[in-house]
Amino acid sequence: MTSVDRFTAMGCEVVVGGAGEAELAAIRGLFEAREQVFSRFRPDSELNRVNRSSAPSIAVSALFAETLADALRASAQTLRLVDPTLGVALEDAGYDRDFALLRSEHRPPGPGAPGRGSSVRLRGRILSRPAGVKLDLGGVVKARAVDDALRLLDGPGFVAAGGDIAARGGVVVGLPGGGALNLRHGGVATSGTTRRRWRRGGRLQHHLIDPVTGQPSESIWTLVTVAAACCRDADVAAKAAFLLGVDGPAWLDERDLPGRFSSPAGEVTNRTWRALVGAQEAAVGA
Amino acid sequence: MATVPISIARRRALLAKRGLLFGSAAAFVATIALARSNHPASAAATSAARSSSQSTAPATSGFGPADVGPATASETPSVSTGAS
Numbered sequence: 443m444t445s446v447d448r449f450t451a452m453g454c455e456v457v458v459g460g461a462g463e464a465e466l467a468a469i470r471g472l473f474e475a476r477e478q479v480f481s482r483f484r485p486d487s488e489l490n491r492v493n494r495s496s497a498p499s500i501a502v503s504a505l506f507a508e509t510l511a512d513a514l515r516a517s518a519q520t521l522r523l524v525d526p527t528l529g530v531a532l533e534d535a536g537y538d539r540d541f542a543l544l545r546s547e548h549r550p551p552g553p554g555a556p557g558r559g560s561s562v563r564l565r566g567r568i569l570s571r572p573a574g575v576k577l578d579l580g581g582v583v584k585a586r587a588v589d590d591a592l593r594l595l596d597g598p599g600f601v602a603a604g605g606d607i608a609a610r611g612g613v614v615v616g617l618p619g620g621g622a623l624n625l626r627h628g629g630v631a632t633s634g635t636t637r638r639r640w641r642r643g644g645r646l647q648h649h650l651i652d653p654v655t656g657q658p659s660e661s662i663w664t665l666v667t668v669a670a671a672c673c674r675d676a677d678v679a680a681k682a683a684f685l686l687g688v689d690g691p692a693w694l695d696e697r698d699l700p701g702r703f704s705s706p707a708g709e710v711t712n713r714t715w716r717a718l719v720g721a722q723e724a725a726v727g728a
Numbered sequence: 729m730a731t732v733p734i735s736i737a738r739r740r741a742l743l744a745k746r747g748l749l750f751g752s753a754a755a756f757v758a759t760i761a762l763a764r765s766n767h768p769a770s771a772a773a774t775s776a777a778r779s780s781s782q783s784t785a786p787a788t789s790g791f792g793p794a795d796v797g798p799a800t801a802s803e804t805p806s807v808s809t810g811a812s
Contacts, residue, residue, distance in 0.1 A: 605810035616808035618809065624798060
């Protein structure tokens with residue numbers, strides 16, 4: 443890789459490998475544009491305009507509609523585990539501002555709101571949803587931006603945002619807790635609770651919401667890393683596998699996706715991981 | 729994409745029936761033990777595991793396959809994945 447550049451967007455570090463000057467500028471522009479549409483923390487974002495509207499149906503931009511449609515596909519792919527309607531639940535957990543500004547507080551968390559993804563309708567660019575539903579498309583927005591940014595590179599390279607990676611032409615990816623894999627083409631993503639967490643009323647909170655309870659998941663895992671054909675697939679599958687708890691490794695195997703699971707008790711890889719990556723990855727320093 | 733609608737309550741009931749509710753320490757211990765007992769000790773075992781996972785993959789899962797492999801000890805990571 444001839445060059446590696448870094449900048450901040452979407453509340454995380456973006457790392458780009460193999461980009462020329464013009465390509466890097468285009469990638470920066472892409473991330474800025476996505477953040478302007480989908481940020482929960484910019485009052486003038488399209489997402490917040492939609493969430494503020496009391497109209498039962500509202501017209502959205504083409505990009506918003508395309509992304510929401512993909513979020514609904516992700517919901518269908520994951521038995522509704524990855525749900526685009528958890529905006530209220532995230533706010534109740536206390537994630538109501540940019541993560542860098544979050545502080546632990548004595549006030550207790552709100553009651554949480556279960557996911558209502560099945561109640562969302564999208565016909566073309568017309569969105570309908572029940573009153574009180576707040577969308578959060580974070581489940582797909584960042585990973586899709588990573589995939590789309592990679593397409594802006596003419597040659598081999600990679601794009602990573604907050605640890606979600608897409609690559610073309612091969613890159614060695616360091617894994618949390620040690621080890622590495624060779625990502626020849628596609629995406630790798632890690633979901634977990636070791637980084638984005640805080641306390642409300644003495645209770646630990648994090649951003650991975652169980653759509654059944656509307657509260658932070660009590661999964662046995664702390665981190666789940668998945669590789670797939672693209673970053674979006676890897677990220678969606680990692681979130682679902684995390685939320686599935688003990689069922690996560692087998693769920694990924696059934697979809698032919700390699701997964702590595704970390705918990706306070708140790709690490710587990712699923713059969714597909716061992717078949718593709720092997721067991722020797724721990725010998726390589728991250 | 730063909731999908732089977734399933735309510736959240738129904739899914740939770742199914743998981744509970746199968747003893748797979750989130751956060752079960754006993755189930756986690758069983759998973760660790762199962763994963764370790766299945767650890768491939770030979771190329772044949774690796775191949776069998778791969779075939780098994782392919783045979784159960786639903787055609788409509790919609791997830792594309794990963795193109796990954798092991799990194800050698802001499803390779804230094806260019807980038808790292810981590811919880812986002």
